[in-house]
Amino acid sequence: MDRELLLLGLLRREDMHGYQLTEFINRNLASCVDLKKPTAYYLLDKMVEAGWITRSEEQEGSRPPRHVYQITAEGEAVFQHLLRENLSTHHPARFTDDIGLALLDALSPQEAIPLLERRRAALAAELEQARVIPPHSGAWQYVIDHLVSHLAAELDWLENLLRRLAEGPPAPEG
Amino acid sequence: MDRELLLLGLLRREDMHGYQLTEFINRNLASCVDLKKPTAYYLLDKMVEAGWITRSEEQEGSRPPRHVYQITAEGEAVFQHLLRENLSTHHPARFTDDIGLALLDALSPQEAIPLLERRRAALAAELEQARVIPPHSGAWQYVIDHLVSHLAAELDWLENLLRRLAEGPPAPEG
DNA sequence: TCCTGACTATTCAAAACTGACTATTCAGGG
DNA sequence: CCCTGAATAGTCAGTTTTGAATAGTCAGGA
CATH class of the missing domain: 1.10.10.10 (Winged helix-like DNA-binding domain superfamily/Winged helix DNA-binding domain)
Structure with a gap:
């Protein structure tokens, strides 16, 4: 609806x-x-x-x-x-597009990192662009702010993931 | 795909x-x-x-x-x-469900705040639940982490919005 | 004046999706 | 042994969505 x-x-x-x-x-x-x-x-x-x-x-x-x-x-x-x-009501967001993350273990970190680097670049560019949008009047602005905050969270998360991958595989240590 | x-x-x-x-x-x-x-x-x-x-x-x-x-x-x-x-590739997230935000100006802050309070409560509950999920092995964990980081961003943003609404309408000052 | 490409405005056939249903097995209680 | 509710396994009719097409207007150039 x-x-x-x-x-x-x-x-x-x-x-x-x-x-x-x-x-x-x-x-x-x-x-x-x-x-x-x-x-x-x-x-x-x-x-x-x-x-x-x-x-x-x-x-x-x-x-x-x-x-x-x-x-x-x-x-x-x-x-x-x-x-x-x-x-x-809170509508739980779905991230269907990001399903590749669940299958990341099909690739070695050496293969995965450059791919995720490209993703990071595209994401950073989009975030920059979204931040540049001239402040609309009224409620439209909420929608932009909302988007920006999610893009920023995504970028943070992705950079964190890249760091973890670079540090080495998540080997189960005992 | x-x-x-x-x-x-x-x-x-x-x-x-x-x-x-x-x-x-x-x-x-x-x-x-x-x-x-x-x-x-x-x-x-x-x-x-x-x-x-x-x-x-x-x-x-x-x-x-x-x-x-x-x-x-x-x-x-x-x-x-x-x-x-x-x-x-970065897949720009869509927030179709949150379109009500763009129409927020149809309501007075007095009406909007209690509605958004309910949303905040539901969101906080979901975030707590997601954080409690036992660490899966391997790549599944990435998906949970990803979700958690977005839920956290959403909660931050919503609380910020509520604060702004409570402080008063965004009257164009000059 | 005629052509071309861009914009306006909508429609349609085909593809994709889902609510509701069918049908079977199984575990446990009476 | 029979019944019931839960779990398993899948199907189908009808709804929703979309890529591609249709059809007219308009502006500008050759």
Whole structure:
């Protein structure tokens, strides 16, 4: 329900059409949400069916008509509910992408270290970039801060891992 | 490709059947991978088709026959490739579930604080639990350490946010 | 004026995923 | 011996997601 929450949150600020919604999200919130265009249209359709939003055609000049969405009273109620639920619960993060770490023992440290070095470089670059993002106004900033703090933690952890690997294999000593 | 990598990584240690694979993953790696049973069978089917693994029937006593999977030479090559790729690239984490943060300005601090307090409590509990997990042997430990470091960062960040909210709204001063 | 590449806006067929279900074995109590 | 609940093992119908395609507009250059 998190993407629905986001779409409702944007539509309650102002009416928007589908393309505008996805562009906005992918430009401003790419760091925390990945919402493909077809998925957005799919969700919007479902929300129309559920009565949370309505769709109307907007003709502008000679352009093909666009579908503009607006939130309903019921949608606003759902938004209020979803937002409270979302804020009050902790969603355990999943790190599926990092599963390679569990299989690290398939490689020797000599092989693993250069690979992880490359990862460290990419991560450091992303962190630097995230820190440079100009301070947005209001709540957007929370999302960036949040991201930055996780990237920093990841970098710390990775550097620590590299140190441990360099020091030698975790031989079971007795 | 991350779940394929994991399945290959397990199968190259020993032959396993479908149920065994999903149980193992859900018991030991639930903190970083969410792999539903039907998805696992789906992926295994595809990997058989691709020639990465083979399937054979195993009859044991009066039990219904089980499908046992074993990795092929091609599968081992794919594993080696995927592991190197996975380790060497940084996969930007997504925090879709935390999207409520971007919409925090829909609530007054007075309303938001108790909600976030509940989240803080749940998060702190999970962190404590993760820290208590008995040290696994070998590489499994990396996955736990990784999780712990992110949970700790999340808690820090959340407590910082709560402090900022309590101090007052981020009024634009000039 | 016609062409090209970029942007706007959406759709669709195919792929991927999951909730709910089926079916069997086994251990223990009555 | 029969019943029940838990564990094992897997399947399937329906939902969700996505890569790729469609189709129009617009700006600028040749």
